[in-house]
Amino acid sequence: MAKWGEGDPRWIVEERADATNVNNWHWTERDATNWSSEKLKELLMGIQVEAEEGKCEITEVSKLEGEASINNRKGKLIFFYEWNLKAAWTGTSKSGIKYKGNIEVPNLSDENDMDDLDISVSLCKDEPDTALLSLMRKDGADKIRTALSNYVDSLKSEFTQGMILPTANGMTKQQTAQAPTKSNKTQIGSSTAASPAPHTGVKIPTCKFSLKDTFLASPEELYRVFLNQEMVQAFTRTGAMVDPERGGKFRLLDGNVNGEFQELVPEEKIVMKWRFNSWPCEHYATVTLTFTDKGNETELKIDCRAVPESEEERTRDGWRRYYCHAIKQTFGYGARLC
Structure with missing residues (x-):
């Protein structure tokens, strides 16, 4: 085998006893079962559909x-x-009558296209007929199919981070293959004198930014909006899961945003681990919300750290649109935007 700076970069190794299968070039397998189980629950729980007939929601996987x-x-x-999954749903008609039903997807597999999935929606035994069943079989099944498609996309993006590791020149093999041959030789040659990095993972360039907004609400009222599950569901207009305590998890916007509360100071501050589900696997930003009483208004400062550089604009826009603007519109807390 070659040492650093010698030969085919597929075989470059560090001078250590365990330097085998460098860059994961040979057969490498990663078990995604536990991750998939959590991801599927995250995406399915809280799915809601609503129409003239009433409202339905997935309540349990x-x-x-x-x-x-x-x-x-x-x-x-x-x-x-390859997955066989079952879930439970509840429905409430416009007149307030509640119904319970089941969902089954027996053939979520890499061998089947999403359009070929069998999504069976039924009512529990002894439940009377209801138009909510048709709602779940059509709109509910569509949302379930979208959630399962998001799972497959996440499996192929989030969970694959690090499966193909950087070569000696610090680039992934795909990037190396696209670079000119002369440039590759120069880069690999320059690595000879340098000490190899202790870790071969891919570092994500990150950034930080701050936003300020003002709300016609007290700090107590605005603080509660971020922690009360029903209020979160109201301003996001989707199902949400919020465990309002230190170490508690949250999931909202149909599973597109999730994280964990790290610090809660009533009426003053919320610190959380926060991420879009499309970010690299297990990468979280740190978001700090600071509430300042301004008399008849509350100033909210949003500090975001460790945001992937490529996601800065999307994250800024997300906090403005799906949090600040949505909260004002939903609860009537509209005020000037700083």
Whole structure:
């Protein structure tokens, strides 16, 4: 085998006893079963549909049987997943009558297209007929199909981080292959004198930014908006899960945003780990919300740190649109934007 700066970059190794399968070039497998189980629950729980007939929501994922894995063979990623899942849904008609039903998806698999999924929606035994069943079979099934499609996309993006590691020149093999041959030789040659990095993971460039907004509400009222699950569901207009305590998890906007509360100071500050589900696996920004009493108004300062550089504009826009503007419109807290 070659040392740093010598030969085919697929075989470059560090001078250590465990330097085998460098850059994951040979067959490498990563078990994605536990991650997939949590991801599927995250995406399915709280799915809601609403129409003239009433409102329906998935309340429980009662069964998740299957497995998932990712394999890398000579730089090619191979995905395997096969799931049989069951869930429970509840519906409330416009007249206030409640119904219960079940959902089953027996063939979520890499061998089947999303359009070929069997999504079975039914009412529980002894439940009377209701138009809510048709609502769930049409709009509900569409949202379930979208959530499962998001799972597959996340499996192929979030969970694959690090499956193909950087070569000696610090670039991924895909990037190296696109660079001119002369440039590659120069970069690899310059690595000879440098000490190899202790870790071979890919570093994510990050940034930080701050936003300020003013609300016609007291700090107590505005603080509660971020922690009360019903209020979060109201201003996001989607299902949400919020556990309002230190270490508590949250998930909102159909699972597109999730995280954990790290510090809660009533009426003053909320610190959280926060992420879009499209970000690299397990990468979180730190978001600090500071509430300042301005008499008849409350100033909210939003400090975001460790945001992926490529996601800065999207994250700024997300906080303005889906939090600040949505809260004002929903609860009548409209005030000037700083």
